[in-house]
């Protein structure tokens with residue numbers, strides 16, 4: 001409803017692909033919704049970035065111009081960006097090939113290194129980063145001041161960062177939403193005390209941003225927003241109800257606004273959710289399971305949408321999902337209940353959960369299918385490793401061991417030759433035959449899947465340590481599945 005025709009593709013809901021639900025820039029993110037998203041494909045740094053957004057808040061007012069929205073978005077982005085590129089880099093452990101912040105590249109080795117805890121503090125480097133941060137802030141705020149004085153957007157560009165154009169892009173994708181009736185109603189109901197969680201003046205956002213910066217960089221005290229979690233949950237649910245209210249008329253619309261008002265008055269989300277479910281029984285409204293699945297646990301609400309997770313799993317473990325549906329098991333419901341909050345792709349998380357909850361054929365199939373779709377490679381290996389024998393696994397390769405011939409069995413499943421059964425909600429599959437199998441799955445430079453069999457009788461440790469493959473290394477190097485620790489210089 002709020003997407004201009006020029007941005008038509010943003011109006012399409014994102015589509016699952018190989019177990020990944022992509023999040024387009026400025027599609028899902030809202031400055032006015034202080035909830036950290038948890039996209040398992042995001043880097044860990046994203047959490048602190050979004051926490052920082054919550055601390056800074058945003059600016060909105062009823063008579064705001066598009067340039068106001070653009071500049072408000074720009075100011076709200078300042079400290080989260082400074083945190084990402086400068087402050088977070090202080091004492092951050094990285095892989096040997098990366099010394100500083102990454103722009104677009106995602107480096108799994110850096111993620112693993114950072115998970116080991118902070119690096120020893122190098123004070124000279126820390127001071128340099130703090131000075132760079134201060135310089136960035138000064139230049140950005142000078143450009144914002146110029147923008148406001150001249151009433152034309154004045155950029156400040158650093159690397160690939162341009163908060164001015166980001167702000168304009170935000171105003172473009174969110175303009176219709178930010179000026180909608182629903183947003184006005186939201187403000188009337190929830191945005192009642194400027195300076196607490198939101199601002200109505202650009203100067204006030206700038207001041208708050210600098211206070212957050214001082215708190216992070218210098219440990220200065222910061223006044224927290226009032227209300228805590230319950231307040232942000234009410235905002236989230238309230239925005240959902242009001243968004244739906246834009247699509248309906250008359251008494252249903254009034255009823256939805258009434259439900260949002262009850263949240264604003266402090267009524268428990270569960271009671272409002274019940275009232276919504278009753279309303280949706282006789283009105284053309286989204287299913288309660290869909291609208292009320294906020295994605296995190298709230299008493300009396302569905303939390304995460306089983307249907308949405310199921311839809312995602314169909315794109316990464318299609319055979320297993322088909323068997324699961326044929327048998328009518330409740331596997332997916334159980335998975336959603338027990339799924340862990342990890343930055344691991346959906347298919348791999350599902351396979352790992354099956355391995356814990358129901359070790360056996362279903363888990364093998366899920367692991368096999370997920371690996372075929374999520375395996376990756378390092379495009380540069382084929383170029384740089386010419387003729388060299390590798391000694392380490394290429395990033396993104398999957399190393400699999402099964403007590404039976406799972407690849408051949410998967411083909412039989414595809415032909416419809418395997419009959420599944422549900423027992424106590426669990427999925428029971430007849431055990432596959434064939435000898436134990438071991439394989440490595442990767443992807444070559446042009447993105448083609450590469451699968452290599454390795455002898456199943458090798459000691460299990462080969463899965464982590466490629467060197468145990470000995471004589472097989474040249475053939476695997478040829479396929480781009482293993483690489484040298486160092487390339488010839």
Ligand SMILES: [Zn+2]
Pocket residue numbers: 049053077080081
């Ligand atoms: Zn941001």
Ligand SMILES: [Zn+2]
Pocket residue numbers: 094095096097098107108109110111
């Ligand atoms: Zn790295």
Ligand SMILES: [Zn+2]
Pocket residue numbers: none
């Ligand atoms: Zn110019």
